[in-house]
Amino acid sequence: xxxxxxxxxxxxxxxxxxxxxxxxxxxxxxxREDLSLTGTKHGCELxxxxxxxxxxxxxxxxxxxxxxxxCAGRRxxxxxxxxxxxxxxxxxxxxxxxxxxxxxxxxxAFLLAAEALLARNPRPDRDDIKRALSGNxxxxxxxxxxxxxxELAAARMRGEPAEPARETLYGIR
Amino acid sequence: xxxxxxxxxxxGKALRKVDATAKVTGTxxxxxDLFLPxxxxxxxxRSPHAHARIVSxxxxxxxxxxxxxxxLTGKDLxxxxxxxxxxxxxxxxxxxxxxxxxxxxxxxAATSEEAAAAALAHIAVRYEPLRPVTDALDAxxxxxxxxxxxxxxxxxxxxxHLEFGDVEESFRDADLVREDTFFFEGxxxxxxxxxxxxxxxxxxxxxxxxxxxxxxxxxxxxxAQVLELSxxxxxxxxxxxxxxxxxxxDPFSHxxxxxxxxxxxxxxxxxxxxxxxxxxxxxGRHPTLMWVKTGVKKDGAITGMxxxxxxxxGGYGSYGVASTYYTGALQTVTYHVPRYKFQGARAFTxxxxxxxxxxxxxxxxxxxxxxxxxxxxxxxGLDPAELRLRHLVPPDSLTANWLRVGTMGLGxxxxxVVGGSGWKDKFRKLPTGKGIGLACSSYITGAGxxxxxxxxxxxxxxxxxxxxxxxxxxxxxxxxxxxSDSILAAIVAEVLGIDPLDVAxxxxxxxxxxxxxxxxxxxxxxMTGNAAVQAAERAREIIARHAAAxxxxxxxxxxxxxxxxxxxxxxxxxxxxxDAVQLAEAAGGTVGTVGSYTPxxxxxxxxxxxxxxxxxxxxxxxxxxxxxxxxxxxxxxxxIWIAHDVGRAIxxxxxxxxxxxxxxxxxxxxxMEEMAYRxxxxxxxxxxxxxxxxxxxTLEMCDVVTYVVEDPDPNGPFGAKECGQGPxxxxxxxxxxxxxxxxxxxxxxxxxxxxxxxxxxxxKEKGEAGRFGPTAFPDIAWPEPIRVPPPWEGGDGRAVAxxxxxxxxxxxxx
Ligand code: FES
Ligand code: FES
Numbered sequence: 001x002x003x004x005x006x007x008x009x010x011x012x013x014x015x016x017x018x019x020x021x022x023x024x025x026x027x028x029x030x031x032r033e034d035l036s037l038t039g040t041k042h043g044c045e046l047x048x049x050x051x052x053x054x055x056x057x058x059x060x061x062x063x064x065x066x067x068x069x070x071c072a073g074r075r076x077x078x079x080x081x082x083x084x085x086x087x088x089x090x091x092x093x094x095x096x097x098x099x100x101x102x103x104x105x106x107x108x109a110f111l112l113a114a115e116a117l118l119a120r121n122p123r124p125d126r127d128d129i130k131r132a133l134s135g136n137x138x139x140x141x142x143x144x145x146x147x148x149x150x151e152l153a154a155a156r157m158r159g160e161p162a163e164p165a166r167e168t169l170y171g172i173r
Numbered sequence: 174x175x176x177x178x179x180x181x182x183x184x185g186k187a188l189r190k191v192d193a194t195a196k197v198t199g200t201x202x203x204x205x206d207l208f209l210p211x212x213x214x215x216x217x218x219r220s221p222h223a224h225a226r227i228v229s230x231x232x233x234x235x236x237x238x239x240x241x242x243x244x245l246t247g248k249d250l251x252x253x254x255x256x257x258x259x260x261x262x263x264x265x266x267x268x269x270x271x272x273x274x275x276x277x278x279x280x281x282a283a284t285s286e287e288a289a290a291a292a293l294a295h296i297a298v299r300y301e302p303l304r305p306v307t308d309a310l311d312a313x314x315x316x317x318x319x320x321x322x323x324x325x326x327x328x329x330x331x332x333x334h335l336e337f338g339d340v341e342e343s344f345r346d347a348d349l350v351r352e353d354t355f356f357f358e359g360x361x362x363x364x365x366x367x368x369x370x371x372x373x374x375x376x377x378x379x380x381x382x383x384x385x386x387x388x389x390x391x392x393x394x395x396x397a398q399v400l401e402l403s404x405x406x407x408x409x410x411x412x413x414x415x416x417x418x419x420x421x422x423d424p425f426s427h428x429x430x431x432x433x434x435x436x437x438x439x440x441x442x443x444x445x446x447x448x449x450x451x452x453x454x455x456x457g458r459h460p461t462l463m464w465v466k467t468g469v470k471k472d473g474a475i476t477g478m479x480x481x482x483x484x485x486x487g488g489y490g491s492y493g494v495a496s497t498y499y500t501g502a503l504q505t506v507t508y509h510v511p512r513y514k515f516q517g518a519r520a521f522t523x524x525x526x527x528x529x530x531x532x533x534x535x536x537x538x539x540x541x542x543x544x545x546x547x548x549x550x551x552x553x554g555l556d557p558a559e560l561r562l563r564h565l566v567p568p569d570s571l572t573a574n575w576l577r578v579g580t581m582g583l584g585x586x587x588x589x590v591v592g593g594s595g596w597k598d599k600f601r602k603l604p605t606g607k608g609i610g611l612a613c614s615s616y617i618t619g620a621g622x623x624x625x626x627x628x629x630x631x632x633x634x635x636x637x638x639x640x641x642x643x644x645x646x647x648x649x650x651x652x653x654x655x656x657s658d659s660i661l662a663a664i665v666a667e668v669l670g671i672d673p674l675d676v677a678x679x680x681x682x683x684x685x686x687x688x689x690x691x692x693x694x695x696x697x698x699x700m701t702g703n704a705a706v707q708a709a710e711r712a713r714e715i716i717a718r719h720a721a722a723x724x725x726x727x728x729x730x731x732x733x734x735x736x737x738x739x740x741x742x743x744x745x746x747x748x749x750x751x752d753a754v755q756l757a758e759a760a761g762g763t764v765g766t767v768g769s770y771t772p773x774x775x776x777x778x779x780x781x782x783x784x785x786x787x788x789x790x791x792x793x794x795x796x797x798x799x800x801x802x803x804x805x806x807x808x809x810x811x812x813i814w815i816a817h818d819v820g821r822a823i824x825x826x827x828x829x830x831x832x833x834x835x836x837x838x839x840x841x842x843x844x845m846e847e848m849a850y851r852x853x854x855x856x857x858x859x860x861x862x863x864x865x866x867x868x869x870x871t872l873e874m875c876d877v878v879t880y881v882v883e884d885p886d887p888n889g890p891f892g893a894k895e896c897g898q899g900p901x902x903x904x905x906x907x908x909x910x911x912x913x914x915x916x917x918x919x920x921x922x923x924x925x926x927x928x929x930x931x932x933x934x935x936x937k938e939k940g941e942a943g944r945f946g947p948t949a950f951p952d953i954a955w956p957e958p959i960r961v962p963p964p965w966e967g968g969d970g971r972a973v974a975x976x977x978x979x980x981x982x983x984x985x986x987x
Contacts, residue, residue, distance in 0.1 A: 032206075033208075036208075038199070038202070038206035039198070039199020039200065040199070041203070041365070041366070041415070042205075042367075043365045043366070043367065043448065043863065044448040044862065044863045045447070045448070046448070046862065046863075046864075048448075048862060048863040048864040049365065049448075049863045051365055078199070079197075079198065079199035080198070080199055082198070083198055088194070088197065088198070092197040092198065093197075095193075095196075095197045096189050096190075096193035096194060096196070096197050097189060097193075098826065099187075099190065099193075099656075099826040099827055099829065099830045101193060101196040101197050102416075102654035102655070102656070102830055102834065103196075103364070103365070103366070103413070103414060103415050103416045103417075103653060103654025104192070104195070104196030104197070104201050104413070104415070104654065105203065105364075105365045105366045105415030105416060105654075106365045106415075107196055107197055107199075108199045111197065129871075130871040130872060131871075131872075133871050134870050134871045134872050135870075136871075137365060137863065137868065137870065138365065139362075139363055139364055139365055139416045139418065139834075139838070139868070140365075140416055140654050140830070140834050141830060141833060141834055141837070142833040142834045142835075142836055142837030142838075142874055142877065143837070143871050143874050144833045144874070144877055145829070145830055145833065147871075167879075168829070169187035169825055169826045169829065170187060170822075170825045170829070170881065171825070171828070171829055171832070171879040171880060171881035172589070172593070172878065172879065172880045172881070173880070173881055173883070
């Protein structure tokens with residue numbers, strides 16, 4: 001049965017796009033399958049892991065739980081929209097610098113959840129970060145390098161010259 | 174082996190990984206990110222029964238549906254496979270029998286995932302249910318009906334009995350003999366990426382499979398075997414894995430099915446497992462019941478140890494025979510054990526198969542051993558850290574079971590965590606409800622033997638030096654997030670004196686890369702690394718020869734650093750690396766080299782000696798601090814101190830990440846992770862979802878203080894040993910020991926859930942033993958032991974007959 005498709009217009013990573021898809025599709029599926037934005041990942045498609053996190057109008061949402069149709073006229077931001085002009089976003093840079101992305105599968109989601117946090121709280125403490133990221137699972141890092149990367153990026157985004165502590169990168173010798 | 178200690182420029186630094194940018198920009202292509210033109214989608218029909226005979230299957234109604242392009246059942250793929258040559262017991266689709274809820278029975282390829290899923294309901298399967306075997310004890314009690322028609326005894330898959338000296342005699346020599354029983358619940362890898370595979374068949378008879386696999390070489394072999402194709406016509410490409418942890422190390426049903434569907438339809442086929450299906454693939458930690466008896470002198474010196482384990486293997490063999498041996502192999506490499514006896518059994522049960530999860534078969538006995546030692550220390554009135562420090566296995570020595578220990582940094586690890594945590598001021602001194610515990614461990618840096626017997630190298634690296642100064646390194650190793658691509662680039666860059674970002678890595682592709690056995694057993698840094706050193710040193714030799722002639726100096730004076738090739742004595746005289754390559758290429762043609770690595774032969778020559786040997790052992794020590802609420806039994810772990818002897822860090826930041834990630838996973842196993850079953854005789858998975866399978870979030874994860882101990886091992890590249898699995902091992906026992914320090918009850922079972930702590934506390938209040946855990950180990954019809962005298966009792970690593978061993982032992986004593 002050829003599904004009848006619905007067409008919507010929305011803003012994806014700062015560009016207006018029109019996309020047609022079967023109306024039952026989730027935003028996750030529309031992004032990956034109809035817009036070829038495979039940077040957004042999935043770990044359950046049931047709203048349990050946070051791996052599919054994207055920003056809709058600046059708010060972190062689980063794209064596996066949002067219908068594509070519900071995004072008509074909204075602003076969607078995915079990991080592909082973080083870097084500008086070949087320049088990594090400070091969060092991306094800090095994640096790369098500290099090794100906060102191991103397998104990298106959870107990384108796009110953590111980056112976006114962290115970006116949403118920093119937009120509303122540019123000076124989060126460790127507990128703020130833990131709470132903001134508590135809906136995102138990572139099996140590789142133990143979260144520690146992720147916290148440290150968010151802190152490093154937050155400092156740099158505030159314009160402070162920040163470098164990682166030696167112990168962060170080398171441990172205690 | 175490798176280039177000693179001259180000024181290292183790349184090795185040891187915390188450099189960005191070569192794939193870091195791709196990972197943070199979302200451009201890394203995981204298997205499910207591949208979309209090929211005309212691609213079909215496949216779905217598997219899975220058994221609703223734990224144990225049943227298949228009476229009939231009729232796929233024709235499904236095949237007739239619109240959008241459905243092919244349907245497969247067991248008879249389309251009748252050849253068995255399995256990761257170990259001794260356990261070829263899997264069918265891609267069940268042929269006559271299903272062995273667990275979730276066992277694949279049929280497969281559909283259709284034009285959309287929805288159409289494929291909908292078609293599954295139209296495959297008519299008639300089952301005749303059989304009595305399911307629920308766990309290892311049930312398997313022991315019910316040899317019939319048999320789950321498999323092979324195995325050592327009834328539903329016991331494997332029985333092992335090894336004896337290294339007379340332990341009964343050693344118990345008579347002891348001042349204290351203690352016995353304990355422990356249980357370690359099964360847990361699963363839970364990689365964030367669900368397994369996915371894409372297969373493509375071309376009309377000239379070539380098959381390509383992209384897969385989230387840790388072991389492309391073994392998938393390559395399994396595809397050739399089951400599909401009856403020449404391996405030369407099969408290309409397996411391991412996509413970067415979105416986490417593996419051992420869960421993507423077997424050749425899987427879905428990989429073979431996708432390949433077959435591509436062959437049948439002539440179109441690309443993708444299959445992506447749902448999260449529920451990942452729980453059915455499993456191959457995770459074996460639930461293990463253990464009994465240990467140890468004799469010690471007053472000062473804690475061990476006189477002998479007897480260890481028994483009973484593993485719940487699930488429905489298939491997988492790596493299980495190796496897992497079973499591993500539950501008995503590494504007890505001897507931390508503290509000196511002069512005599513040792515091991516009895517291990519693995520049962521088939523009607524649940525998803527167990528296999529290798531991070532630490533493969535060793536976290537369970539390590540938990541038992543380290544809690545057991547904590548109890549022994551208390552009985553002897555010794556500080557548990559002191560007891561361990563006094564009796565460490567010496568470096569460069571053999572163990573009772575003939576493992577060769579090289580470098581051994583455990584003493585330094587213990588000192589670090591004891592000093593850093595303020596152990597001496599806290600142990601047995603904290604207020605009730607707060608506690609501190611210590612445990613140690615060791616792990617292999619790569620298995621000394623391959624999975625299938627062969628004399629070839631375990632890892633190969635090929636290098637191509639480009640005239641532009643770039644170098645391409647080809648290797649079968651597989652990037653699963655542990656950073657293997659970066660290690661390869663770093664080592665090549667170090668030897669050739671170039672920037673790691675000038676090294677292109679091509680990995681995990683059976684058409685393009687020399688074989689590396691895969692990302693398991695913590696083998697890649699050491700084995701790939703040594704192969705890379707050899708290939709790069711050979712390239713350096715070629716380039717140096719021509720540069721020396723050009724600079725008119727002897728070859729010995731030619732140095733490589735910072736992208737230049739120069740005279741060490743007059744560093745301003747030199748060439749760029751690119752110019753040096755061009756000189757060499759002009760004189761001798763394309764500059765390409767190969768390197769390979771085979772582990773040293775192991776000293777043990779008895780049957781079973783194949784599991785345990787390794788070129789190098791890593792060591793870890795851990796101190797955990799806990800808060801226990803006596804009213805609820807809830808355990809919180811605010812902080813863990815971990816020290817790990819990594820030999821040498823190749824990439825310091827990656828080492829930190831591996832250690833912290835291991836602590837995290839160990840904490841999950843200590844407190845909450847369990848493969849729990851319910852329903853019909855406890856064989857139905859208790860809601861196979863990420864929500865119901867509890868794993869630590871940011872809110873449960875503890876603070877970690879990490880000490881990196883470097884004691885370079887001559888067998889490792891630049892001295893490196895493993896760090897990706899070992900640091901998990903001491904975490905569960907350290908937490909258990911800390912719980913005892915906090916509230917005085919022993920939970921001899923992981924996970925240490927509130928319910929178990931609560932029950933132990935109530936028992937203690939009632940004047941009973943303040944303990945939760947198993948109380949007995951069952952009688953098992955063990956085979957005659959394989960008797961191998963330890964090195965200090967006149968053995969030569971071979972098994973002996975009973976009388977001969979006694980004579981040898983007597984002779985050694987006299
Ligand atoms: S995919 Fe897991 S929450 Fe959306
Ligand atoms: S980096 Fe692998 S799951 Fe987070």
